[in-house]
Structure formats: C-alpha cells, structure tokens
C-alpha cells in the first residue's frame with residue numbers, strides 16, 4: 300500500500316538516525332535484529348493468525364488468547380528462548396494488546412517458586428512449572444482484603460499428627476478473589492479489561508496439604524510445628540517485588556504504543572483551518588495538540604529509560620539477596636513501589652489523553668487505544684494499589700530524614716536529600732536538563748522536610764507512628780510522588796548525557812525531550828517553587844515560553860521519534876497508528892468486516908415490527 304503523503308513528508312525531516320535510536324532503545328543493534336527475527340517468527344506463522352480479537356466476546360477472547368498463549372509457549376521453547384525480553388517479544392507479537400491467560404503462571408507463580416523454594420522444592424515444582432506440567436496462580440487477595448496483607452483471613456492450621464496444613468477460608472470475605480489464572484473454582488465475572496485472564500475465586504474448606512508445601516528457602520515449619528523465621532522476614536514480600544520492578548517498563552511500553560498511534564494519526568488527520576482558504580492543516584500543527592502529545596512523547600522516553608534502570612537495579616539486588624546480602628532490599632522495594640505507582644498511573648492518564656487527541660476514531664476499537672487502556676489501567680491497582688505503594692515510599696523517606704539527622708549515610712537514590720540547593724540567576728527560556736533536574740530534586744528535598752515536620756509534630760503529640768502517618772497521608776503521598784519524579788528525571792538525564800557522548804545527534808533530540816519532561820513537571824507544581832522561593836514568576840513565565848519553543852523543535856522530529864519505538868503494525872494492531880498512514884480506507888474495510896455487519900439483524904426487524912404493531 301502506498302505511503303500516506305503526510306507521513307512520507309514527515310519522514311523526510313528529522314536530525315537523527317531513527318534506526319540508531321531504535322538500537323539504543325533495544326539495548327544494541329543485535330537486540331533489535333533479534334527482536335525483528337522473533338517478531339517475524341510469530342507474524343509469519345499461521346498458528347498465530349486468527350479472528351480480530353476486538354470483535355470477540357469475553358468467552359471467545361479467552362479461548363482465542365489461550366490458544367495463542369499456548370502457541371507462544373511452544374514457539375518460545377522451540378526457539379530455546381530464555382531471555383525475559385526476548386520471551387516478551389514473542390508474547391507481545393501474538394497477544395494483540397491483551398494480557399494472556401497464562402501470564403500469571405509465569406510472573407506470579409514461577410517467579411515466587413524461584414525466589415522462595417528450596418532446592419528439593421525446586422526439583423518438585425519449579426522444573427515442572429517451567430515446563431507447564433503444572434499451572435499455577437497467586438492466590439493472595441481475598442474478597443475482603445487486597446492491600447492489607449496482614450488483614451488476610453485465610454487460615455493454614457498445622458496438624459502435627461499428619462504433618463499437614465489444613466487450609467480454610469473461614470468467612471465470605473476470606474474467599475480468595477481476583478486470582479489470575481485460577482482455574483479451580485470459578486471466575487469472578489466480567490471486568491473492565493484483562494479479558495484474557497480468568498481472574499478467579501477460590502474457596503478453601505479443610506484442604507489438606509503436606510508440610511513441605513510451604514516454600515522453605517526463607518522460613519520453614521519443622522515436624523513439631525516450630526516456625527523457623529527467614530533471615531530477613533521481608534523477603535517473603537519479594538514475590539510482589541519482581542512484578543512491581545518490571546511494571547515501570549511495561550508502562551513505558553504501553554505509553555509508547557499510545558503516543559505512536561496518536562502522533563502518526565495527528566499527522567494524517569487534517570481538520571479545520573488556521574488561515575482561511577489555505578486548506579485544513581494537520582492537527583499536529585495545532586499548539587494544543589502538541590501540548591497534549593509532546594509531553595507524553597517525552598514521558599514515554601523517560602519511563603523507558605528508568606524502567607530499564609529499575610530492572611537492572613532489581614536484578615542486582617536479587618543476586619545480592621541470593622548470596623545472603625539484604626542491605627539494598629528496602630531501597631529496591633521503595634523504588635519499585637514508587638516507580639510502579641507513578642509510572643502506571645501517569646501512563647493510564649497518558650493513554651487516555653492519546654485517545655482523546657484522536658477524536659471520535661480514538662474511541663473506536665479500530666484505534667486499539669481503548670484496548671491498550673483497559674488492559675493497562677489494571678496496573679494501577681494490581682500488584683499493589685497506587686496509594687498503598689506510594690505510602691511505602693513515603694515512610695521510607697521519613698526514615699531518611701531521621702537518618703540524615705543522625706548522620707547515617709543515605710542510599711544512593713536518595714543521596715540528593717543531603718545536598719544543598721541554591722538558585723541565584725534568573726532562568727531564561729533555555730534552561731538545560733541538569734538545572735531542571737536540580738530544581739526537581741530541590742522540590743523533593745523541601746517537600747520531604749516539610750512533611751516530616753508535620754509527622755514529627757503529630758508523633759510528639761500522639762506517640763503513635765501509625766496515627767501520625769494516617770493524619771498526613773495526603774502530603775505523604777505527594778512527597779513520595781515528588782521523590783519518584785526526581786528518580787525518573789535523574790535516570791533520564793543520566794542516560795541522555797551518556798547518549799550525547801556516543802551519538803550526539805540522537806542525544807540532542809533526547810535532550811529536548813528531557814527538557815520537555817522537566818519543564819512540564821516543574822510547571823505542574825509551580826506553586827511549590829514560588830512558596831520555597833526557588834523560582835519567581837519571571838522564571839516560570841520563561842520556562843513556559845521554553846516549553847512552547849521546544850514543541851517547535853520537536854514537531855519535525857515527532858514521527859521519527861515514534862518510529863524509533865519500532866512497533867510492527869501487527870504488534871501495534873491500530874488502524875490509526877499504521878506505519879503507512881493509510882487510515883480511512885482501512886477504517887472502512889475494518890468496519891465492513893465487523894461480524895455485526897455480517898449477521899442478518901433479524902432481532903432488529905422482530906422488535907421494530909412489534910413496535911409498529913403496537914400502534915403507539
């Protein structure tokens with residue numbers, strides 16, 4: 300199909316090599332080539348062809364995705380793939396923006412076995428689980444409790460005579476609920492999205508399991524019922540840590556898809572007039588459309604950068620824990636908690652903005668933006684609800700203030716809290732990314748000190764830390780967000796500095812995006828900078844001008860920057876986001892293919908006939 304002339308023109312501009320940026324995003328040229336190879340292995344294999352999942356009922360969708368997921372597993376094993384990123388490539392190429400039915404088996408059943416089973420148990424369960432000889436799920440949440448783990452009601456009473464645990468869900472609120480991939484007892488019914496996953500319920504009534512079913516790498520129960528605590532009790536929470544540490548990159552992936560669709564479509568879509576009689580401009584030429592999408596484009600790059608960094612950091616900490624060193628578990632937990640919470644929340648807001656920016660066609664499943672949205676938005680609740688996780692980060696920051704007062708060294712990711720910040724010169728409209736980072740770190744430091752003063756006062760008055768925290772949860776959450784933004788901006792600036800050395804032209808365009816991210820973040824909290832006397836109105840006016848100027852620099856690069864995400868059309872599965880920009884013709888073809896247009900709407904005639912006969 301010929302290229303849409305608008306997109307053809309957009310691809311003639313640009314100041315950087317798209318392919319080189321794709322290689323950077325993938326982690327090197329070889330990884331790009333391997334990703335292309337794996338995508339083609341899926342896209343050319345007829346087993347992965349099937350009905351357009353956007354036309355399917357819940358039951359049909361589950362069946363089709365299970366069929367495909369099994370094919371993904373076979374393909375992954377056939378190609379001897381064990382790298383998580385490569386396995387994700389095969390999975391994403393097949394799932395058409397859905398979450399596959401066996402996802403929880405991999406991320407929430409196999410992972411904890413790997414983390415907490417002893418060698419004997421690994422032989423017994425981990426090996427067959429990895430071969431899908433046993434299919435598992437993660438049944439933690441109950442009808443009555445999800446966030447408050449210590450409130451869970453399920454019982455496991457030890458029967459010393461039979462060396463067994465007797466499992467019971469003694470109350471209705473104890474029923475295990477939301478259990479992804481739980482095929483035992485029942486499905487919890489239709490959901491907002493996640494149609495590919497059978498989130499189930501599980502009632503336990505005197506279910507007996509052998510003592511050695513308790514994963515024993517950390518804690519264990521001896522024959523006489525004595526509980527031997529793990530060296531570090533928090534490691535039992537580790538199974539939730541793995542998914543949280545991975546979800547920032549999942550958020551970046553989903554936001555990258557949404558901005559690819561919205562920016563390509565915004566170049567194809569012509570609407571209204573700027574100069575009467577001069578034709579309808581591309582909607583991406585409107586400053587308001589740029590104001591919707593360019594900060595999100597910058598955010599997608601920022602989230603990808605920090606998502607890769609978080610996964611590396613988490614993997615290092617897990618290796619240290621495997622060798623018995625727990626000193627970075629707390630930092631890993633709160634970084635994963637804060638990044639998972641902020642990134643997934645801002646991503647689902649961003650996907651929604653991308654949908655809005657495509658007008659009516661964004662509301663059609665032809666765009667796939669609704670599919671990406673409803674499947675992504677679960678990530679702000681699942682694996683730790685947003686506020687819950689931000690409070691974890693906030694409590695850690697309160698401890699950092701105490702550590703600072705006591706002269707205890709801080710973890711690297713919060714070292715800036717011990718720095719002094721000052722800004723004397725007036726900001727013009729070309730503030731560099733390092734100055735923007737300093738400002739964002741300054742705000743986080745000041746906010747942490749401000750919140751800590753309230754919590755301390757409350758603690759003095761009540762002597763109860765939980766009460767003190769509970770009274771100031773709103774500002775504690777904001778404090779955790781401010782810190783997490785400092786972590787994101789720091790990772791983005793660090794990566795861009797590195798790329799400026801290795802590939803100046805790519806580094807330059809990314810530095811523009813980094814400035815957009817930083818200026819947007821500062822303007823979103825401008826009141827704090829005035830209140831803390833770090834910025835004046837003139838500074839804010841100047842960086843507002845800077846933001847609009849940055850949009851003009853990014854406008855000719857925008858399509859190339861989303862091309863660099865390198866989504867194959869069959870992976871993106873969006874008519875608005877097609878690489879060739881041939882939207883209208885394919886929208887019409889897609890609509891005509893809808894089963895709704897195929898079935899004889901006998902029901903329509905039947906009931907309208909009744910209406911006519913009713914002679915109202």
Ligand SMILES: CCCCCCCC/C=C\CCC/C=C/C(=O)SCCNC(=O)CCNC(=O)[C@H](O)C(C)(C)COP(=O)(O)OP(=O)(O)OC[C@H]1O[C@@H](n2cnc3c(N)ncnc32)[C@H](O)[C@@H]1OP(=O)(O)O
Pocket residue numbers: 402403406407410437439440445446447448449479533534536537539540541542545546549628629632678680681682683684687691
């Ligand atoms: C691997 C690839 C993955 C790719 C992903 C692909 C797509 C899949 C997408 C989605 C999958 C969705 C599947 C969803 C599954 C689920 O939802 S499973 C259930 C998840 N449930 C939760 O997350 C519950 C949230 N609640 C909690 O975590 C806890 O209740 C709590 C809020 C943290 C409170 O804990 P607690 O009540 O014990 O009290 P605290 O004092 O706050 O904590 C005690 C100390 O423990 C430390 N802590 C807490 N959590 C952790 C942790 N996870 N790791 C390490 N340490 C932890 C906390 O800091 C306290 O320490 P301190 O005593 O020193 O202060």
Ligand SMILES: Cc1cc2nc3c(=O)[nH]c(=O)nc-3n(C[C@H](O)[C@H](O)[C@H](O)COP(=O)(O)OP(=O)(O)OC[C@H]3O[C@@H](n4cnc5c(N)ncnc54)[C@H](O)[C@@H]3O)c2cc1C
Pocket residue numbers: 403407437438439440441443444445446447476477478479480493498677680681682683684685686687772
């Ligand atoms: C798509 C999806 C898949 C899931 N898959 C699984 C799975 O496979 N296995 C599994 O075990 N679970 C699963 N879950 C459940 C998930 O882990 C819980 O929904 C999540 O932990 C939130 O707990 P909750 O639903 O009890 O919400 P609640 O904790 O009841 O939250 C409700 C509200 O109360 C607020 N709140 C709660 N506690 C506090 C507090 N201390 N301070 C301030 N505010 C508070 C929250 O911020 C929120 O606004 C899944 C959920 C979804 C949506």
